[in-house]
Amino acid sequence: MAQKIIGIMGAMPEEINEVVHLLSHRQEVSLGMRTYYTGSLHGISTVVVFSRWGKTAASATVSALILEFKITDLIFTGVAGGIDPALNIGDIAIASRLVQHDMDARPLMPRYEIPLLGKTFFEASPERLNIAATAVKEMIDNRHLHALIDGNDLEHFGITNPQLFIGDIASGDKFFAANEDKQQLAENLPGTLCVEMEGAAVAQVCYEYNIPFTIIRTISDTADHKSVIDFPAFIHSISSKYSLQVIKNIFAQLH
Numbered sequence: 001m002a003q004k005i006i007g008i009m010g011a012m013p014e015e016i017n018e019v020v021h022l023l024s025h026r027q028e029v030s031l032g033m034r035t036y037y038t039g040s041l042h043g044i045s046t047v048v049v050f051s052r053w054g055k056t057a058a059s060a061t062v063s064a065l066i067l068e069f070k071i072t073d074l075i076f077t078g079v080a081g082g083i084d085p086a087l088n089i090g091d092i093a094i095a096s097r098l099v100q101h102d103m104d105a106r107p108l109m110p111r112y113e114i115p116l117l118g119k120t121f122f123e124a125s126p127e128r129l130n131i132a133a134t135a136v137k138e139m140i141d142n143r144h145l146h147a148l149i150d151g152n153d154l155e156h157f158g159i160t161n162p163q164l165f166i167g168d169i170a171s172g173d174k175f176f177a178a179n180e181d182k183q184q185l186a187e188n189l190p191g192t193l194c195v196e197m198e199g200a201a202v203a204q205v206c207y208e209y210n211i212p213f214t215i216i217r218t219i220s221d222t223a224d225h226k227s228v229i230d231f232p233a234f235i236h237s238i239s240s241k242y243s244l245q246v247i248k249n250i251f252a253q254l255h
Contacts, residue, residue, distance in 0.1 A: 004044055006254075007071035008247060009051040009061060011078025011198055014240040019247050020048050031064055038069070041247075042255040047071060051078075051198055054173050055100070058198035062205045073128075073212050075250065076202055077243040079235065080169065080194035080217035081176045083186050087219050090159030090238065092140065092246075093193045094132050095169040095215040097121040098200035101185055101192075102172035112189070114204060121168070122203035128214045129166060135249030136164045136216070139242065148245055153237040157230070167193045169215060171200035182222075194219060214250075218242045 010016035016037075020026065023039030023046060030036075037048045047069045051058040058076075065071045080093060087093065099121050104111050112120045138144065140162045146154070154160070170192045176182055185195060199215040206213040218239040220231060 002072055004073065005069065005071045006041075006044055006046050006073045006075060007062070007065040007069065008046060008048045009058070009065070009074065009076045009202070010048075010243060011051055011053065011076070011196070012235050012239070013050045014235050015077055015243040016048050016050055018240060018244040022248070023048065031068060032060060034061060034064070036064070036069065042251040044251060044254060051076070051202075054197050055171065055201035056173075059201045059205050062202045066205070066209050066211055071211065073214075074202065074206055075214045075216070075247065076199060077216050077246065078196060078198065078218070079220035079239050080196040081182075082194050082219045082222045083170070083182060083192045084165070084194070087165060087193060088163075089157050089219055089221065089234075090154075090162040091165060091219045092136050092162065092242065093165045093167070093169060093217045093219065094129060094136065095124055095199055095203070095217070096129060096166050097123050097168045098203040098215060099168065099170050099189060099192075100172060100200045100204075101170040101189060101195065102174060117204075117207075119207075122200060122207050124203075124214060125212050128212050131250055131253050132214045132216055132246075133164060133166060134253060135246050138249045139245045140164065148241050149238060157234060157238060159238070165193050167191065169193055169199050169217060170195045171198060173197060216243075216246060
């Protein structure tokens with residue numbers, strides 16, 4: 001059996017910086033304008049890297065993790081804009097399926113279908129979903145959450161009782177900051193929880209190389225005209241701490 005090597009990607013540097021500090025025997029490898037941090041976490045070989053934004057950048061990063069660092073599992077953490085009105089800022093979405101909302105090769109093939117693969121959605125494995133869900137549920141326990149994040153920061157962003165959602169996540173090279181775009185996506189891809197810029201492309205690469213993946217997204221905004229409000233502060237105060245704790249909880253189960 002091949003040695004387990006877990007790759008961890010973050011959509012923002014702040015979301016991987018603290019994870020990097022958890023690594024024992026840490027080393028740095030520079031490759032393709034990225035810094036990959038290798039080491040051990042809970043006794044498991046781990047590689048941590050900032051993915052950069054967008055589908056192309058994230059695809060290049062995960063390809064390097066697979067081909068150069070020989071990862072056997074992939075975890076991606078980041079933020080997303082809520083599409084489903086049930087989601088609030090501070091909630092967490094785990095992808096059971098991912099779709100590229102900007103893929104459109106009509107009339108050659110149906111909208112959203114990936115050329116040559118004949119697939120529209122990329123599915124996460126039930127086993128990884130269960131591990132991630134357990135990790136998130138432990139993290140958002142109210143007592144635990146207030147121990148992680150200052151109460152003033154939670155109050156500032158209106159986070160009182162964050163919830164876990166599991167379902168469809170849509171990805172594409174577009175930052176959603178208009179109600180019209182949000183409504184159009186919800187109509188075209190009903191059931192979509194949230195939207196971001198990397199997950200489905202990462203999932204496609206993992207699918208092609210038979211690498212199991214977990215995509216976890218913190219809802220930072222509602223994908224409308226208010227999307228840019230306090231975004232940097234949210235990354236610093238909320239999502240970076242979410243990511244760190246969820247990663248800890250996942251590895252505690254794998255140990």
